[in-house]
Amino acid sequence: MVAQPSSQLTRKRITVRGVVQGVGFRPYAYNLAHSLHLSGYILNTSAGLLIEVEGADSAVEQFQDTLRRQPPSLSQIAEIAISEVVPRGDSAFTIQESIATNGEFAMVSSDVGTCADCWRDFSDPGNRRYGYAFTNCTNCGPRYSIVNDIPYDRRSTTMAAFQMCARCQEEYEDPADRRFHAQPNACPACGPRLALSKVGELTVRIKPPMAEVRKLLREGQILAVKGLGGFLLACDAENDAAVRRLRERKRRSEKPFALMARDVTAIKQFCRVSEADGVALTSSRRPIVVLPRNPGSNITWAVAPGNKTLGVMLPYTPLHYLLFSDSPDQPAEFTALVMTSGNLSEEPIVISNEEALHRLRDVADWFLTHNRDIYMRVDDSVIRTFACQERVLRRSRGYVPQAIDLGKPVRQVLACGAELKNTLCLTKDHYAILSQHIGDLENYETLMFFQETLGNLKKLFRVTPEAVAYDLHPRYMSSRIALELPIERKICVQHHHAHIASCMAENHLHEKVIGVAFDGTGYGSDGKIWGGEFLVADFAGFVRRAHLRYVPLPGGDAAVRQPWRMALSYLRDCFGPDPFPEALSFLHNIPDKQISVVDAMVMRGINSVQTSSCGRLFDAVASLTGIQRDVTFEGQAAIALEMAATEGIAEQYPFAINDGEPAQIDVRPMIRNIVEDLLPSRPVGEIAARFHNTIAQIILDVSSRIRKSDGLNRVCLSGGTFQNHYLLGRALDGLQENGFEVFIHAAVPPNDGGISLGQAVIANEVLQNGD
Numbered sequence: 001m002v003a004q005p006s007s008q009l010t011r012k013r014i015t016v017r018g019v020v021q022g023v024g025f026r027p028y029a030y031n032l033a034h035s036l037h038l039s040g041y042i043l044n045t046s047a048g049l050l051i052e053v054e055g056a057d058s059a060v061e062q063f064q065d066t067l068r069r070q071p072p073s074l075s076q077i078a079e080i081a082i083s084e085v086v087p088r089g090d091s092a093f094t095i096q097e098s099i100a101t102n103g104e105f106a107m108v109s110s111d112v113g114t115c116a117d118c119w120r121d122f123s124d125p126g127n128r129r130y131g132y133a134f135t136n137c138t139n140c141g142p143r144y145s146i147v148n149d150i151p152y153d154r155r156s157t158t159m160a161a162f163q164m165c166a167r168c169q170e171e172y173e174d175p176a177d178r179r180f181h182a183q184p185n186a187c188p189a190c191g192p193r194l195a196l197s198k199v200g201e202l203t204v205r206i207k208p209p210m211a212e213v214r215k216l217l218r219e220g221q222i223l224a225v226k227g228l229g230g231f232l233l234a235c236d237a238e239n240d241a242a243v244r245r246l247r248e249r250k251r252r253s254e255k256p257f258a259l260m261a262r263d264v265t266a267i268k269q270f271c272r273v274s275e276a277d278g279v280a281l282t283s284s285r286r287p288i289v290v291l292p293r294n295p296g297s298n299i300t301w302a303v304a305p306g307n308k309t310l311g312v313m314l315p316y317t318p319l320h321y322l323l324f325s326d327s328p329d330q331p332a333e334f335t336a337l338v339m340t341s342g343n344l345s346e347e348p349i350v351i352s353n354e355e356a357l358h359r360l361r362d363v364a365d366w367f368l369t370h371n372r373d374i375y376m377r378v379d380d381s382v383i384r385t386f387a388c389q390e391r392v393l394r395r396s397r398g399y400v401p402q403a404i405d406l407g408k409p410v411r412q413v414l415a416c417g418a419e420l421k422n423t424l425c426l427t428k429d430h431y432a433i434l435s436q437h438i439g440d441l442e443n444y445e446t447l448m449f450f451q452e453t454l455g456n457l458k459k460l461f462r463v464t465p466e467a468v469a470y471d472l473h474p475r476y477m478s479s480r481i482a483l484e485l486p487i488e489r490k491i492c493v494q495h496h497h498a499h500i501a502s503c504m505a506e507n508h509l510h511e512k513v514i515g516v517a518f519d520g521t522g523y524g525s526d527g528k529i530w531g532g533e534f535l536v537a538d539f540a541g542f543v544r545r546a547h548l549r550y551v552p553l554p555g556g557d558a559a560v561r562q563p564w565r566m567a568l569s570y571l572r573d574c575f576g577p578d579p580f581p582e583a584l585s586f587l588h589n590i591p592d593k594q595i596s597v598v599d600a601m602v603m604r605g606i607n608s609v610q611t612s613s614c615g616r617l618f619d620a621v622a623s624l625t626g627i628q629r630d631v632t633f634e635g636q637a638a639i640a641l642e643m644a645a646t647e648g649i650a651e652q653y654p655f656a657i658n659d660g661e662p663a664q665i666d667v668r669p670m671i672r673n674i675v676e677d678l679l680p681s682r683p684v685g686e687i688a689a690r691f692h693n694t695i696a697q698i699i700l701d702v703s704s705r706i707r708k709s710d711g712l713n714r715v716c717l718s719g720g721t722f723q724n725h726y727l728l729g730r731a732l733d734g735l736q737e738n739g740f741e742v743f744i745h746a747a748v749p750p751n752d753g754g755i756s757l758g759q760a761v762i763a764n765e766v767l768q769n770g771d
């Protein structure tokens, strides 16, 4: 028998998982199949992509090979499975209807900043999308913020409300076009449009000329601008009065405002931009990048009072660009605009037009809105570079819901996170899905945001948690939510254990490590407030091996707002009941009566829980040195102390470590020396530097002790204190010079935004060991 020609044909079924939808995968596969003369089909499933290709052996081989080696640039392939199937004799390669399967999950892409091709369309007067605020393609545009279900198709997004015009439809159906199956595809004829209205007036101007919008900003007006993941409040960053008014209206205490500039050249006028910063700024994620501020620019200090850094981002949609100029060949009308979340104080970012008109009416003067709904609220992300690498401080737009590969199979678990900078986390397959920044769980709106995010992520990723993890703190709102959820299995996790576990998970560590968890507040297993902790930990458990010596936290939360209380607490710990050296000036601005009340609290231990918090030690020193008296947000005093520290100082203060189990780190010798340094008024910059060096030395000394006793050489540094780059740099150098292998955070925040990930991996360990 002579073999039939068809027997030389091969047909393969390829399933691809990972971030493969909404990233131009189908047109890519279509074009690749055509160039290799293959037939078959591709479709989106709830699990990812299903491809079947049929043709000559070598061509099929080449198809697989190219798919692995050069996938679409925005995609992230987690897994490819290939099996041989019987050839069917298809005549062509087609893109087929998506199918939804229960229980599966695909990874929804995060929102992507406008790509270079779309900037070209937007800037070309001959292009039909010239100046169009909603220009996007398969390589860029809204994703997570507009998707309400999987598979990712137009009908599952808020673009479903817009009927494509004939020309857009043509692009959408043409596999050779960049907008082939670009779900948010739109143009001025058929897509979303802008509208401008003045607060308190009913007239709405559709498609307002952007020159007029910019004129309002130039006049110092505050605009609420509906962006990608929510409303932002915009005003001219060089207009001091406007920025002050915004700060007042937003009740934003002294927290820094983020800025947006049109391009990197503009940013260099007021900040220093390293090469790594430049890469981060221009990446498709377009985060806010924390940069060192140049003195002497025209950016008003009211943008970030007392801060030597500024958070700056570039436009990530054409709409943002239009706030600076109509096109790149016109000069930008602003060096920078304030672009801060559209919300009041600590409430979640506003997303709907109605919500904005109501909640932002006392904050904004004008509203620049549009008629495309935002489905999921997602704030701008914040990063800072360290050691030439991006470090995420707030993980939101552009990053979420990108899954974190845990490197091993996990069960389905929900972790509810901490109280401040809350995020939640779901696990499934090999992955952790960390939610966007939800915020401080201290008001009803934020709780609703938590529920909304939980519901959405459970749906998008098809997760049904079999257990819920929560923080040990009995009064955390996130713990209460966890306890009320109809999930039977509850797993309680200590805060600092979660910090170390999150650092381990991010770095794919499974064995025991030395965990250094330094932060402001976390509820300890002994009911005291921890925060200066040395643990020996793995996912299964931890032993507290050392901590900062306990001191009273006079008045609980009041001590967080008034760092001088901690200064008093440390002074009493140091000097006992004796009077302090008189020349200590830091107490001069505080009424005597307040001092004596707090002093009595400290001395008698009234209303004063014991704490080993490193954040509170920073507060005490910031106050002692007169650098910071009251704070309006957590961490403010520590930031001020870091800013004050003079570079190039190697000296440090003495301290002692006792031999207890856990060992106690006694910083009284340091406090005594700081007081002595203050009397002849040594420059505070030097004191701040010596203080930081001392903390770094403590980290090295205690880690060395643990290495000796336990034979461990890996150190994980986690907790909000390690956002301090002065300390992080010195701690890292010291440890590495002494042969330690050190792991820090990059993709996950070191602060409480990373707690939920740690809780999730610990809960998984409990489940796996329990069965």
Ligand SMILES: [Zn+2]
Residues within 6 Å of the ligand: 114, 115, 116, 117, 118, 119, 136, 137, 138, 139, 140, 141
């Ligand atoms: Zn594009």
Ligand SMILES: [Zn+2]
Residues within 6 Å of the ligand: 164, 165, 166, 167, 168, 169, 186, 187, 188, 189, 190, 191
């Ligand atoms: Zn159109």
